[in-house]
Amino acid sequence: MAVTRSPFVDRLSGWGIYVIGVVPAVASFWLGATGGLGADPVRSFEQTLGLWALRFLILTLAVTPLRELAGVNLLRFRRALGLLAFWYAAMHFTVYLTLDRGLLWDTIIPDIVRRPFITLGFAALMLLVPLAVTSNRLSIRRLGKNWRRLHKLIYVAATLAVLHYLLATKVLDPTQVVHIGLVALLLGYRLVRGFVRRPARRAA
Amino acid sequence: MPAYRPPPIPASEITPRSIYLRRREFMGLIAGAGLMLAKPSRADTLKTVPGPYKVDEPLTPREDVTTYNNFYEFGTDKADPSRHSGDFKPRPWTITVDGLVAKPQTFDVDKLIAELPIEDRVYRMRCVEAWSMVIPWNGFPLKALLDKVEPLGSAKFVAFETVVRPKEMPGQAGYFQPMPWPYVEGLRLDEAMHPLAILAVGLYGETLPNQNGAPIRLVVPWKYGFKGIKSIVRISLVETQPPNAWNSLQGSEYGFYANVNPEVDHPRWSQATERRIGESGFFGSGRRPTLMFNGYAEEVASLYAGMDLKANY
Numbered sequence: 001m002a003v004t005r006s007p008f009v010d011r012l013s014g015w016g017i018y019v020i021g022v023v024p025a026v027a028s029f030w031l032g033a034t035g036g037l038g039a040d041p042v043r044s045f046e047q048t049l050g051l052w053a054l055r056f057l058i059l060t061l062a063v064t065p066l067r068e069l070a071g072v073n074l075l076r077f078r079r080a081l082g083l084l085a086f087w088y089a090a091m092h093f094t095v096y097l098t099l100d101r102g103l104l105w106d107t108i109i110p111d112i113v114r115r116p117f118i119t120l121g122f123a124a125l126m127l128l129v130p131l132a133v134t135s136n137r138l139s140i141r142r143l144g145k146n147w148r149r150l151h152k153l154i155y156v157a158a159t160l161a162v163l164h165y166l167l168a169t170k171v172l173d174p175t176q177v178v179h180i181g182l183v184a185l186l187l188g189y190r191l192v193r194g195f196v197r198r199p200a201r202r203a204a
Numbered sequence: 205m206p207a208y209r210p211p212p213i214p215a216s217e218i219t220p221r222s223i224y225l226r227r228r229e230f231m232g233l234i235a236g237a238g239l240m241l242a243k244p245s246r247a248d249t250l251k252t253v254p255g256p257y258k259v260d261e262p263l264t265p266r267e268d269v270t271t272y273n274n275f276y277e278f279g280t281d282k283a284d285p286s287r288h289s290g291d292f293k294p295r296p297w298t299i300t301v302d303g304l305v306a307k308p309q310t311f312d313v314d315k316l317i318a319e320l321p322i323e324d325r326v327y328r329m330r331c332v333e334a335w336s337m338v339i340p341w342n343g344f345p346l347k348a349l350l351d352k353v354e355p356l357g358s359a360k361f362v363a364f365e366t367v368v369r370p371k372e373m374p375g376q377a378g379y380f381q382p383m384p385w386p387y388v389e390g391l392r393l394d395e396a397m398h399p400l401a402i403l404a405v406g407l408y409g410e411t412l413p414n415q416n417g418a419p420i421r422l423v424v425p426w427k428y429g430f431k432g433i434k435s436i437v438r439i440s441l442v443e444t445q446p447p448n449a450w451n452s453l454q455g456s457e458y459g460f461y462a463n464v465n466p467e468v469d470h471p472r473w474s475q476a477t478e479r480r481i482g483e484s485g486f487f488g489s490g491r492r493p494t495l496m497f498n499g500y501a502e503e504v505a506s507l508y509a510g511m512d513l514k515a516n517y
Contacts, residue, residue: 032486038283039272040335041486042479100479102491107477117472167472170333171382171453173280 013076021084024052025091042099049095050121053088054165054179056081057158061186068193079135082154086132089125089161121164127157155190158183247410252342255323257400259499263326264337266408268482273415274331275434276382277366277373284375285415292372294418294435303363303440306354313419317405320344324409325402327425329432330464330498332450336478341423342406347397355393355441362396363446364389364422365438383453389422389433390446390460392507400425400503403436426500428462459517463508464498468517 012020028048032041060081066072101108111118131151133139140147162183165176275285278292295314302308322342330336350362366387370377376385395401404423405412412418417434424431430450440446450458457471466476477491484490497504508516 035485037486039268039481040282040479042490043335045486099486100491102488104477104491107474111474115473170450171276171280173382174380 013080017077017080018084021056021080025049025088042095046092046095046100049088049092050165051175051179053085053092054161054183056085056088057154057161058179058182058186060085060154061158061183065186065189083132083135086125086128089128093122093125117164117167120160120167124157124160124164127153127160131157155187158187247413249410250317250322250342250406252322252324252406252409255325258324258326259328259338261328261338262483263340264480264482269337269339269407270413270415272481274333274429275375275415275417277375277385277387277435278415279375280382286413288374289414292369292414292418292435294412294414297419297437299420299436299439301349301353301439301441303442304356304359305441306356307352309353311349311352313405316344316349316420320348322405323402325404325423327400327423328498329423329425329429330478330494332428332430332458332462332470332475334473334475334478334494335481336494337481340408341402341404342409343402343404343423345399346401346403346422347399349403349439350396350441353441358443359441360393361442361445362391362393363438363440363442364391364433364436365440366433367435367437383449387433387449388446388452389431389448391424391431392445393441394507395424395504398504398507400500426463426497426504428458428464430458431462461508461513461516463504463513463517464494465496465513465517466494467496468514 025048028037028045031037032045035041037044060078063074063078063081066074097103097108112122113119131153134143134147134150143150162180166172166180169176271286272282273285274282275289278285278288297313298310299313299316300308300310322344325341325343327339327341328336329339346362366385367373368376368386375381391401401422401424404417404421405419407413407416412421417432417436420436421434422432422436431448445460448458448460448462450462451460464475469475475494478494480490480492495501
């Protein structure tokens with residue numbers, strides 16, 4: 001299959017995607033700092049960062065099914081999408097520690113340890129750390145087969161992130177339903193594909 | 205250049221002296237009509253008297269009090285109630301008080317407002333979601349209304365019910381409905397008779413905006429905000445503990461009493477601290493310790509003497 005490459009897409013897959021990717025964070029921060037985020041700007045900013053972390057996780061997870069089912073190859077964006085998910089999760093956590101909890105460690109640490117809602121979110125972020133650290137070419141070469149194995153952790157991280165999101169509210173709202181549904185769909189695809197492929201391989 | 209000449213005025217356009225002398229009369233009439241029209245409008249000024257309780261802390265700006273609301277009848281987002289309550293008609297409004305009482309009655313809310321002294325009550329408001337405000341309510345003690353119907357000796361609890369109007373409340377219509385309607389709440393009779401418990405009909409000296417529970421809502425400042433049922437149409441005196449909406453939906457997380465208590469955490473988050481809305485803007489966390497009974501322990505702790513507050517959350 002002949003692949004036509006446009007310089008525009010090349011640039012986008014380079015630094016362009018990061019520039020676009022930070023827009024929601026910068027916009028939300030600007031609105032918050034200038035009084036445009038309503039009565040509780042901290043919560044709004046914190047939630048925006050968390051939601052975008054999940055959105056970038058969803059986009060990262062969508063790359064493979066899109067290639068296999070629709071023939072759309074976005075593989076060269078995947079590293080940036082994954083890293084954006086990590087950075088948004090890290091910013092989300094930073095805002096939680098500072099603007100939200102005011103660095104009151106004697107109340108923050110018990111919450112991280114004891115409250116499943118916080119623990120799950122924290123665990124998801126921790127799982128993304130090794131993935132972000134090994135997202136360079138050198139690591140891919142060094143780790144070989146283990147790199148793929150290691151990066152399957154994203155499935156666990158996405159599951160924890162979704163549970164964290166689910167537990168964050170008092171009732172299920174439509175935004176949650178959409179995002180959690182997408183994660184379920186994308187993870188479900190991996191499960192189904194595994195079952196479908198194995199017998200096919202044995203037959204061959 | 206020709207000099208300017210005013211155009212001639214036809215005699216038919218000249219107002220007769222007998223009429224223009226009645227100018228003030230006419231203005232008075234218009235102003236009167238304006239006042240009559242203005243009566244059912246959204247923000248009517250209330251005539252109030254100073255009340256016995258006033259928190260000495262900075263007030264949460266009116267803008268925040270009226271745009272950051274949990275009122276799921278208008279949607280689950282905090283901004284939904286202020287955005288989607290424009291079609292709601294809080295006037296005329298009646299409230300039925302019945303059940304175990306000697307004189308069950310239906311009251312017109314505007315008549316109640318005219319008849320009872322409307323007090324200023326500056327209260328802390330602590331949401332179960334760990335944020336808080338300081339709100340200048342205007343209202344009257346719930347006891348004043350209950351006394352009118354003369355509760356019987358067998359009455360032990362008070363049950364409250366919110367209006368159901370899917371055509372005016374978009375959260376009650378459509379496919380996505382977060383909880384069953386009507387929203388219901390309850391208090392023990394002694395809690396309801398406590399002087400801190402009020403029925404609010406206004407805030408910041410004006411009638412309640414729709415998003416804050418117009419035209420009449422409960423305010424029990426020592427309890428989490430969800431106890432403050434809004435847009436009440438019915439109050440019933442009953443013998444056994446009535447259901448309350450959040451408890452029915454998720455009993456392990458929301459109790460009947462729902463007293464503010466920094467030592468009893470919500471199963472999913474801590475209640476030890478809270479963030480005061482509008483206090484420190486974006487760059488200070490505004491986080492402060494939550495007070496027992498939301499700072500009203502002196503007034504209400506005796507209501508729960510000997511009770512296990514961890515079991516009766």
